[in-house]
Amino acid sequence: MLRELQERFGHIPREAVSRLAQKLSVPRARVESVASFYSFLHLKPHGEYRVLFSDNITDRMLGSQALMDQLCQQLWLQPGKVSEDGLVSIDSTSCTGMCDQGPALLVNGRAITRLTHQRVQEIAQLIRNRTPMGDWPADFFHVEDNIRRSDTLLGSTLALGEVLRAAFALGEQNVVESIKASGLRGRGGAGFPTGSKWEACRNAQGAERYVVCNADEGEPGTFKDRVLLTRQADLVFEGMTLCALAVGASKGFLYLRGEYRYLLEPLQAVLQRRRASNLLGANILGRHGFDFDIDIHLGAGAYICGEESALIESLEGKRGVPRNRPPFPVTHGYLQQPTAVDNVETFCQAALAVHMGAEKFRSIGTAKSSGTKIISVSGDCPRPGIYEYPFGVSVREILRDCGAANTRAVQISGPSGVCVPESEFDRRLGFEDLPTAGAFMVFDDSRDMFEVARNYVHFFAHESCGFCTPCRVGTALLKKTMDKIAAGLGTQYDLGEVENLDRVLQTSSHCGLGRTACNPVLHTLKHFRPAYENRLKSLEFKPAFDLDGALARARQMTGRDDAGAHLRPENP
Amino acid sequence: MTDTFQLDGASVPFEPGQTVLQAALAAGRYIPHLCYHPEFKPHGSCKLCTVKVNGRTTSACTMPAEAEIDVESNIEELNALRRTLLQMLFVEGNHFCPSCEASGNCQLQATAYELQVMTPRFNEFYPDRPLDASHPDILLDFNRCILCELCVRASSEVDGKNVFALAGRGITKHLIVNAESGLLKDTDIALSDKAMQVCPVGVILKKGVGFSVPIGARRYDQRPVGAQALDDAPRPADASASCDACEGTS
Numbered sequence: 001m002l003r004e005l006q007e008r009f010g011h012i013p014r015e016a017v018s019r020l021a022q023k024l025s026v027p028r029a030r031v032e033s034v035a036s037f038y039s040f041l042h043l044k045p046h047g048e049y050r051v052l053f054s055d056n057i058t059d060r061m062l063g064s065q066a067l068m069d070q071l072c073q074q075l076w077l078q079p080g081k082v083s084e085d086g087l088v089s090i091d092s093t094s095c096t097g098m099c100d101q102g103p104a105l106l107v108n109g110r111a112i113t114r115l116t117h118q119r120v121q122e123i124a125q126l127i128r129n130r131t132p133m134g135d136w137p138a139d140f141f142h143v144e145d146n147i148r149r150s151d152t153l154l155g156s157t158l159a160l161g162e163v164l165r166a167a168f169a170l171g172e173q174n175v176v177e178s179i180k181a182s183g184l185r186g187r188g189g190a191g192f193p194t195g196s197k198w199e200a201c202r203n204a205q206g207a208e209r210y211v212v213c214n215a216d217e218g219e220p221g222t223f224k225d226r227v228l229l230t231r232q233a234d235l236v237f238e239g240m241t242l243c244a245l246a247v248g249a250s251k252g253f254l255y256l257r258g259e260y261r262y263l264l265e266p267l268q269a270v271l272q273r274r275r276a277s278n279l280l281g282a283n284i285l286g287r288h289g290f291d292f293d294i295d296i297h298l299g300a301g302a303y304i305c306g307e308e309s310a311l312i313e314s315l316e317g318k319r320g321v322p323r324n325r326p327p328f329p330v331t332h333g334y335l336q337q338p339t340a341v342d343n344v345e346t347f348c349q350a351a352l353a354v355h356m357g358a359e360k361f362r363s364i365g366t367a368k369s370s371g372t373k374i375i376s377v378s379g380d381c382p383r384p385g386i387y388e389y390p391f392g393v394s395v396r397e398i399l400r401d402c403g404a405a406n407t408r409a410v411q412i413s414g415p416s417g418v419c420v421p422e423s424e425f426d427r428r429l430g431f432e433d434l435p436t437a438g439a440f441m442v443f444d445d446s447r448d449m450f451e452v453a454r455n456y457v458h459f460f461a462h463e464s465c466g467f468c469t470p471c472r473v474g475t476a477l478l479k480k481t482m483d484k485i486a487a488g489l490g491t492q493y494d495l496g497e498v499e500n501l502d503r504v505l506q507t508s509s510h511c512g513l514g515r516t517a518c519n520p521v522l523h524t525l526k527h528f529r530p531a532y533e534n535r536l537k538s539l540e541f542k543p544a545f546d547l548d549g550a551l552a553r554a555r556q557m558t559g560r561d562d563a564g565a566h567l568r569p570e571n572p
Numbered sequence: 573m574t575d576t577f578q579l580d581g582a583s584v585p586f587e588p589g590q591t592v593l594q595a596a597l598a599a600g601r602y603i604p605h606l607c608y609h610p611e612f613k614p615h616g617s618c619k620l621c622t623v624k625v626n627g628r629t630t631s632a633c634t635m636p637a638e639a640e641i642d643v644e645s646n647i648e649e650l651n652a653l654r655r656t657l658l659q660m661l662f663v664e665g666n667h668f669c670p671s672c673e674a675s676g677n678c679q680l681q682a683t684a685y686e687l688q689v690m691t692p693r694f695n696e697f698y699p700d701r702p703l704d705a706s707h708p709d710i711l712l713d714f715n716r717c718i719l720c721e722l723c724v725r726a727s728s729e730v731d732g733k734n735v736f737a738l739a740g741r742g743i744t745k746h747l748i749v750n751a752e753s754g755l756l757k758d759t760d761i762a763l764s765d766k767a768m769q770v771c772p773v774g775v776i777l778k779k780g781v782g783f784s785v786p787i788g789a790r791r792y793d794q795r796p797v798g799a800q801a802l803d804d805a806p807r808p809a810d811a812s813a814s815c816d817a818c819e820g821t822s
Contacts, residue, residue, distance in 0.1 A: 017752070018752045027734035027737070027750050028751070028752065029734060029737035029739075029748055029749060029751075030737055033737040033738055033739045036739035036741070037740070037741050038741075039741075302741070319738075324615070324616055324631075326636075461742065464741070464742040465742065466719070466740070466745035467617050468617050469618050469620075469657050469718075470619055470657060472742060472743055472745065473660035473661070473663070473664045473743065474660065475742070476664075476743040477660070500656070504653055504657070507622065507653060508619040508622045508653060508657065510616065510619070
């Protein structure tokens with residue numbers, strides 16, 4: 001409802017918050033509390049055109065900052081501020097999932113990819129002329145799938161309903177057993193055994209059961225779910241329906257990240273077609289009593305909602321704050337009922353596992369990581385895009401396939417994952433060694449790994465939900481420390497503080513975001529310490545406060561900039 | 573016979589449904605905490621009560637007590653962590669104890685004394701948080717807010733009013749009031765509300781009574797926070813457990 005208000009007014013006016021609260025019979029402050037949590041909901045006007053540049057490191061490497069400066073210059077405004085005529089505002093946002101075709105931005109929620117100076121100039125022109133978004137060149141909004149390597153999942157050509165028929169043949173009580181036997185583990189990063197999750201959900205006490213597909217693909221550098229929802233939407237929904245059959249659910253949700261707003265209508269069309277074919281709805285495929293349907297819930301810009309209990313809170317219309325666990329969603333999920341939450345790719349793999357049989361599924365990949373994995377490759381390589389491999393593939397093989405040269409490091413599974421330096425390129429993807437949600441960002445030897453880590457630290461500070469002290473304040477402190485080092489004011493003491501903050505975040509954070517927020521710094525410090533040490537001003541303590549810098553405002557106000565208006569450097 | 577668990581080597585009995593922190597306080601053993609209040613459902617945000625349960629860190633206020641678990645709390649590793657968390661809370665807001673009306677009654681200050689926090693350690697954030705003095709009887713000084721949500725919970729669960737809520741995300745998270753104008757005078761708060769009594773710091777203040785109790789005669793001037801917390805904890809009627817925190821003070 002908040003999204004609808006926003007689409008109507010461009011933002012959510014104060015009076016509208018009051019009216020909505022009245023209509024829902026909830027306190028006004030609670031509505032405001034929810035609306036202010038999400039990046040894409042605005043309580044203040046943000047211009048007729050709201051431009052948000054994707055600020056992942058891969059966008060930056062492709063020159064996004066210069067393009068943002070250019071657009072600001074052409075439209076005469078500063079980032080983060082609304083133009084005086086209320087026409088436009090420009091800002092940055094976390095990774096929008098277009099890393100294989102960046103730099104990218106969102107205009108009023110619509111993704112525009114492959115930005116160039118030429119394209120930015122055209123955008124400025126369109127905004128100045130107040131051209132309605134519907135009349136912008138369709139080519140701007142074109143999103144490539146960039147599938148470079150297919151295997152069992154991306155190459156799947158199963159007919160509609162084939163998986164469900166296989167499940168009926170197997171017997172619904174045997175679906176869970178079959179998934180367990182296949183060794184399938186969640187593809188969202190944590191790698192929990194899917195069969196055990198479904199079994200726990202099936203066996204939990206509850207009046208209703210729910211199936212939730214987590215398509216809040218927010219980990220910077222990941223865009224596989226975008227492609228799966230474009231190419232294999234039927235398989236995703238069939239996997240969800242399969243899960244409903246296995247656990248006994250009659251209602252499902254697809255939680256789609258706000259950045260993929262453009263996929264909403266196509267996905268709804270797929271759902272509609274499945275309803276018409278009796279693959280959703282009552283008595284599915286003629287099976288008496290098998291009722292299941294799926295709703296799509298659109299996210300509003302909050303990375304933390306990819307955490308399953310935060311996602312459920314968000315589904316319930318609340319702030320996306322992770323719950324205390326236990327109890328886990330499988331017993332107390334949506335509306336406190338048993339809920340199976342799985343990643344987009346997991347549902348697809350579950351469908352494949354049931355169709356091809358547990359044994360065959362198990363024969364793909366490695367002993368503890370069965371099946372294939374979809375990797376989102378971006379960064380310094382000539383062929384970024386989507387690659388599907390059986391588990392066990394080495395970092396080196398992927399680098400070879402995407403044509404990367406002179407690679408310094410690869411960030412596996414996004415900022416919260418692992419930074420792998422050249423000496424470790426023979427390590428293999430899989431739960432045995434390098435678990436991954438799919439991101440694979442390549443950095444060549446021209447890249448400064450300190451800046452990479454600093455970008456990730458900013459990301460975590462921006463996305464912290466703010467619930468617990470260590471993560472709320474710790475990520476902000478970490479950001480300040482990294483900025484201090486970047487400004488040339490860092491010391492050995494700061495490196496020690498970074499390590500200390502990491503201990504605090506790891507031991508006391510409420511959820512995984514805080515626990516992994518220090519990973520990028522720790523990993524790059526371990527492998528690329530000189531990138532940090534080169535920036536340290538001295539090995540002694542040095543305060544962040546710059547005395548001469550503090551006088552800058554006074555100089556500006558008095559219009560002075562002569563030698564007398566500066567403090568003399570201590571060591572001339 | 574009730575079940576027990578081990579807390580720093582001592583045996584602590586518990587009732588089914590109690591959390592580790594509740595059972596510890598009832599047994600006369602203090603675990604530092606800020607966002608926990610005996611009258612409200614724990615939610616575990618301040619993380620000060622972080623303990624090790626069988627070697628794994630978790631919040632004592634939300635961790636259900638279980639028989640035979642081994643809980644470590646009063647160890648240097650965890651007290652160092654708590655000091656850092658307190659320092660984080662201090663630099664995040666604007667806390668000037670010497671001029672604060674809540675000094676001596678402030679749980680944040682008292683806990684920092686208890687754990688011997690000596691410096692702010694980090695650079696201050698100095699956030700811009702304007703006061704709300706719109707209400708004739710009540711002042712809100714957001715500078716001191718530690719986002720424990722006790723006023724939010726008290727107003728909604730006890731007063732049935734929902735005067736307070738939290739807005740924003742991450743480091744910009746802040747307390748708001750339930751009014752279109754955003755001002756306290758346009759809410760239905762009353763001096764008799766539970767929400768008026770639960771603020772552990774000095775955000776929600778009654779006007780006209782400033783410094784009526786002199787510094788030196790206030791709550792935590794009398795007894796340290798560890799002892800006060802045990803006094804406030806719901807206890808079984810026949811409790812005769814000893815109290816380490818009290819014995820160490822005079």
